Amino acid sequence: MDKKPTVYDVAREAGVSIATVSRSLRTPNAVRATTRQAIRTAIDRLGYVPSGSAQSLAARRTNSIALFLPTIDELDSLSDFELATVDEANMVIDRPTHHVVARYDSLYFDTVLRGCELEAWRQGLSLVVSLGMGHSDADISHVVNDVSGKVDGIIVLARSIPDHMLEALHRRRPLVMIASSPTAHEGEFDLVRVSNRKGMCALVGHLLDAHHVSRIAYMTGPDDSPDSAKRYEGFCEALTLRGLNPAAAPIYRGQFSQRMAFDITSALVERDQLPEALVCANDQMALGALSALHRAEVDVPGRVIVTGFDGITETDTSNPRLTTVKQPMLELGRAAVATLVKRVDTPDAPAMSTELPVTVLLRESSEGVLPDA
Template identity: 60%
Template sequence: MSTRTPRKATVYDVAAEAGVSIATVSRALRTPDKVRPKTRDIINEAIHKLGYVPSGSAQGLAAQKTGSLGLFLPNVDELDTIEDFNPENQDAATLQLDPPDERPQANSLYLDEVLRGCELESWRQGVSLMVNVSLGRADADVTQIANDMAGKVDGLLVMARSLPDHVVDFLSKRMPLVMIADAPTSIPVDLDLVRVSNRKGMSALVSHLIESHGVKRLAYLAGPNDSPDNHKRYEGFCEALQSHGMTYEAAPIYRGQFSQSIAYSITKDLIARSTLPEALVCANDQMALGALEALDEANIDIPGQIIVTGFDGIDETNMSAPRLTTVRQPMRNLGRAAVQLLMQRINNPSEGSQSLELPVTVLLRESCEGHLDPIG
C-alpha cells in the first residue's frame, strides 16, 4: 500500500477559501494591522482550515527582507586546519585517563559570550542568526563566503579581525553593517560600532596597582598585534603609568597572543630566569590563568610575591586559585547591543552612524588583594 504526501495548501487556496484576493492574504500576513479585523478573521479561519503554512522565503521576497542576520567571527581557536570527521555508528563506551597536566584551552570563551548575546537578542527581536567563522581561510575564500552570506541576510554583524578591511568597506556600502569591538583601521569608513571601555578599564586597574599596592615594576602580557582590544588595553596600561610619573617604555612586553598555553610558557621562562615583575598585567583572562598555573607549579605566592591580573571577566576567573583580579566587560551585552543597533539600522537606513561604548567593571580579587572575607 503506497502513501502519498498530501498537497500543501497555497496562498491561492487560502484566497479562494476566504473569498478575497491574493494581495489581501499577503497583506494580512505581512501587515495585519492594515487589514480590516473582519477580513483578517476570515483569512485566519481559512488558513486554519487548510493547514496553510506561509513560506518564509516568499514573504521575505515580498517584503524585501529575509528575517535573518549574519554574524562573522574571527578564528576562535587558532587552528589552521580542521581534520575530516567521519562519525562512528557504534554503541560503545571507552575509558580514558585524563591527566591533570593536560591544560584545557579557553581561547574562545569571550567569543562564546558575545555570540550568546547575539543569539538571545536576535530571538527577542524575532529574527534568525546565521554564523560564520573565518577559520584559517584565505582572503579570497573569506571574501566569497561574506558575499554569499550578504545575499541571504538583512544585515551583518562583524567582529573585528574577522573580515579583511576592504571586504567590510564593500559590504557596508551594500547593506546595513555593525562592527563589534572596533572599526577597520586601514580604510576611512563611517560605520555603526559597538565596543567596551578597554582603555579606561585597564587604566583604572593599573592605577589601583600603583596607588594601593605600591607596585613599581610591571610587565604586560599582550595579545595579537592586530587585535583592537589589545591595542586599547595597552593604551590604558601606558596611560596609567604616565599619569603616575612612570616610564611605560621600561615595562617589558611579552607576546602571549591571548593564548593560555603561550602565557604559561612565558611565565615558566620568567621564573627560570628570575625576572618576574611585581605585577604581571595580562591583556585577557586566558593568559592570566596560564600565568597562575605556572606560578602555582613553582610554589610562588600570589599576591605575596607577584600580582596577576586579567581582562574580560570569564567565569573561570571566579574559580581559579587564587581568584583572578580582572576587568569584567559586558560580553553578552556587547552582542545584544550590536543586534539592537543593527535592527535600528535596518529599519532606519537613512539615520547617521552610531558608536556605542559599554562600561566595564574592575573586579578586585585575591590574586591582587590577598585574603578577602566571603560575603555574608
C-alpha cells in the same frame, strides 16, 4: 546606477556569461582564478548582492542576520568526521596534567555569540554564524558574498573580515562592527565596543596606588587586535599619570594565548625575572600565568600579582580567583544586534557608536585573602 544591479550587469561588467557568474558564486573552484577575480571585482564595483531575491530591505526581508567571527584554533586540527555507531563504554584513568590548552579568545567569542543569539531571538530574527579570518581572500570573499545575499544585515567582530572587504560590504548591506571598524572610515560605521582603555587604566592605577608595585610587566595580545591596543593605552596612561615611564615596563607577547602565557611565565620563573605585578591583556593569558606560577609553587599575590581582562566565568573558579576587568560580553552581543535592527529600519540615519562600561573586579590574585561580606 538608478536600479539595483543584477547578475546580467555583473556578467557584462566582467565580460563573461551569466552562467559563468552563477557558477563562480556557487562553485568557485570550477572557474579559473582570473575569471573569479574579474567577477569579484565587478560585484564589488557594482554593489551587487548575489541573491535571487535581492530587493530593497524595506520591501522584503529575510528576517535573518549574520555574525562573522575570527577563525578559531580548533580549525587547525579539524579532520573529516564520519558518522558511525559504536555501542560501547570506555573507561580510562584521568590523571592530572599540567598541559594548558591554547584557546586564545574563544571563551570571549562564546559569550558575545550568546548575547547575539539571545537578542536575535528577542527580535524574532534568525542568526547565521560564519568564520572569517584565517583563510585566503578568495575564500573569505566567497563566504561573505554567499552569506550577504541571504540576510538583512551583518555583524562583524573585529579581525574577522579584512578592511578592504568591509568597505565594499558596507555599501551593500547594513553592517555593525564589534570592537573596531576600519581606521580610515571609523566615523562611517556603526560600532559597538567597551571601555577598554578606562578599564585597564583603573586597574593598573589601583595596583600602583594601593599595592605600591614598582616592577610591573604587561602581557599583550595580537598586534592587530583593537581591544589589545586600547588596553595597552590604558596601561600606559596609568603609569604616565603617576610620573612613570611606560617604556620601562617589560612587554611580553602572549597573543591572547593561554599556552603562550604559560610558557612565558614559566621562563620568567626559571630566569628569576618575575615582576611584582603581571598585567595581562585578557583572562586566558592570566589563567595560563597562574597555572605556571602554581606549578612552580610561586605565591600569588605574595610574590607576584596577576591580573586579567574580560571577566570570563573561569576567573571566578581559579586558584586564587583572578582579579580582572569584567566587560559586558553578553550585552555587547545584544547591543550589536539591537544596533543592526535600527540600521535596517533606518538605513539613512547617521552612523551609531555605542560604548559600554566595564567593572574592575578585585579578587585574591591581587588582594590576597578577602574578608567575608
